[in-house]
Amino acid sequence: MRAAVLTTPGRLAVVDDWPDPVCRPDHVIVAIRDVGICGTDLGLFDGSRTVPHLPWVIGHEAHGRIVEVGAGIPPSRIGERVAIEPNYPCQACAPCQNGAPALCLRRGSPALNLPGMLAERVEVPARHAWTLPAGLADQDAVCVEPLAVALAAVRRAALTGTASCLVVGAGALGLLLVHALRSAGHPVAVLEPHPERRARAVALGAAHAPDGTEFPVAFETSGTAAGGEAALARLAPQGRLVLVGVGSDPIPLDTRIAVRRGLTVLGSMIYDHPRDYRATIDAVARDSITPGIVVAASYPLEQAQEAFTAASSVPGKTVITLAEGGAA
Ligand SMILES: [Zn+2]
Ligand SMILES: [Zn+2]
Known part of the structure; x- marks a missing residue:
């Protein structure tokens, strides 16, 4: 599949032959539509934050469409448009047990310690793929995470x-x-x-x-x-x-x-699973909040390098759009 791959600090290469994810039980495969860039991504891009190894796929603010489900997940979820909650608490450590999963000691985080989202398809735990309200604009969907x-x-x-x-x-x-x-x-x-x-x-x-x-x-x-x-x-x-x-x-x-x-x-560290994403999805469903208003620039995947180079000087959020995934 296509992916934007960090090959060395400051350099993203778009490749066609990145290995496809495998869908494990209780997971889904999401075809990514858009990926937002935030400060964390810029730190990973420029090398001020370290990645597990190179080459490595970054990006963690994403939405798309479910194209495959693992064992235990109803096939009826295939085709759902979803926002991804890209922090997966272990649910077993002390902070998780104490009601603060945002502070999980063994959190799985795409781009930091799991493959990131700047790829055509990503494997996500099913409970972290949140069904989007019908008709929600792509630019609102990509801003659900922030x-x-x-x-x-x-x-x-x-x-x-x-x-x-x-x-x-x-x-x-x-x-x-x-x-x-x-x-x-x-x-x-x-x-x-x-x-x-x-x-x-x-x-x-x-x-x-x-x-x-x-x-x-x-x-x-x-x-x-x-x-x-x-x-x-x-x-x-x-x-x-x-x-x-x-x-x-x-x-x-x-x-x-x-x-x-x-x-x-x-x-205030990110969000607590599942309450904060549930509240966020409810907020965008009510139409009271339209987070896409912060989107200021968008690029196709092929221009990931340009997007990351320009992002820190853009007043608002930069988004990278992949061809697959499907709009509202
Ligand atoms: Zn972020
Ligand atoms: Zn934990």
């Missing part, structure tokens, strides 16, 4: 009433947080140095964050020291800092602010 990250962060933030929120960073994740929070009726302000990204957040209903305004909740999506410091400085007494972005540099914590203001710092 929307699940955003909605899990909102759930964990345990917001009360219509608390006003600060979103720091307006990459795709920050934009999805703005969109989700606005859809839930929360006033939202954004801090983002890049003018085009900031403009996209404002178009989704975010206000500029005026100097001196304090917020009960801040979502930090940039993963940068500057972003973390800015979020901490804007929190009201008893405020809650929700860390969603992951960067390579530590965020310095000013104890004069954190202690004297009684702040809470909460890390």
Whole structure:
């Protein structure tokens, strides 16, 4: 089958002879339609994050159509359009047993320790292939995964009433947080140095964050020291800092602010299976949230190299489309 294969850091080769996946019991084979690119993928691409071996297929935000089912899965699922939940908790370790499968110690993750999604066909555990609502646009379907990250962060933030929120960073994740929070009726302000990204957040209903305004909740999506410091400085007494972005540099914590203001710092790691994907599918089915609004560029598989090279400077999400999979 065709696949975009990382052959060396910074180089993706599109090949025709990548081995097809084999469908094991309780799994399905999904013909991939679209794959979204996020910061994790860019880190794997440029070599700042390591892959198990080269050549290696990356990509983990995907949707497509079931074309084969393994033993134990009803053949009636063949033909279903699905979004893939690309983190497979073991269901046996302590975090899994304690209701936090996002923190699984033996998680299977396509692109990180399992073959990624930039391929025509991928094997997925059947319970991680979520049936999409009829008629959902491809660009919404490909953004279900990052929307699940955003909605899990909102759930964990345990917001009360219509608390006003600060979103720091307006990459795709920050934009999805703005969109989700606005859809839930929360006033939202954004801090983002890049003018085009900031403009996209404002178009989704975010206000500029005026100097001196304090917020009960801040979502930090940039993963940068500057972003973390800015979020901490804007929190009201008893405020809650929700860390969603992951960067390579530590965020310095000013104890004069954190202690004297009684702040809470909460890390929000991806999403918990199955509750957060179920809630995300429900949200896009209700039409209240259209995550595809963050898609800013799309490329065919043949141009995977160009897509990855340009993605970090695109204000929004870059998507790679494969020929197979089928639209709505
Ligand atoms: Zn991602
Ligand atoms: Zn586990």
